[in-house]
Amino acid sequence: MGSITIDQAERLAKSTSVQDFRLDRLATLYFFHPLRQRFSEPSSRRIPILMYHSISKTADKRVSAYYDTHTSPAVFAEQMRFLRDNGYRTLCIDEVLSQLQSGQKSNEKCVAITFDDGYRDFYTHAFPVLAECNFTATVYLPTSYIGYTAVQFKGKDCLTWDEVRYLRGAGIHFGSHSVTHPQLRLCKSSDVEYELRCSKETIENELGEEVKSFSYPYAFPENYTHFKQTLRLSLQACGYTNGVSTILGTMQNPKDRYFLKRLPVSSADDTSLFRAKLEGGYDWLHSFQYVAKMAKSGVQ
């Protein structure tokens, strides 16, 4: 008695390496979030759009916690129950935009929950918890990986069309995440057109309803002004009315409805950091990321 087991030691080491040495976490919890709480206007409306990928236990050990796209089922359930117990209402992306654009002041807490890549673990691990909390979510599908039987993307099974239809019937929203999940900035314009149009049509044919929202695959090249303008026009021409990106932040004033900001979430988000993210306490990181991107790419 009194000694710790190997399992406990491993968990301690993991929590130390993942959380305690995350500078973004420390700066958020001890500086930026308290600053935001003290000085932000109580009436200013803020809606976070959460970005999840896979709800599974497999953490990606090759990348830092910030870039990990896995959220364990236990942590995901904890995060959803935190939202429910703190009075959050979930919205689809259309509703986020209409709420923010209406300019109405409200103290109601709202959040949008999104999932990229169309993994099947949404059906097996995320949906039961969302249903228990009476929450909706938006799932973005890379259509060449969605089949009539399970197809794998990055080594994981994706949803089938039968599952997508079942989930739609249960109140889950769907958007496009392209056809083949390419880095669109490096594609020919005809290929970009194909990725946007064909994925939209495929989902519309399967679901029998209009698809309005697009999620940009990979890190969004927000500093490439010309590319952004071209992509915005292509999205409009294909009939999309909004889109989400990896630009970091909570939504306040949607200046560009096609490249909405989101907050990445993973297993590394304990309740304190999750709460800070929801309340805008993590938005500070975007300025640093933007300057770093500009310096790296050397573009205007």
Ligand SMILES: [Zn+2]
């Ligand atoms: Zn993706």
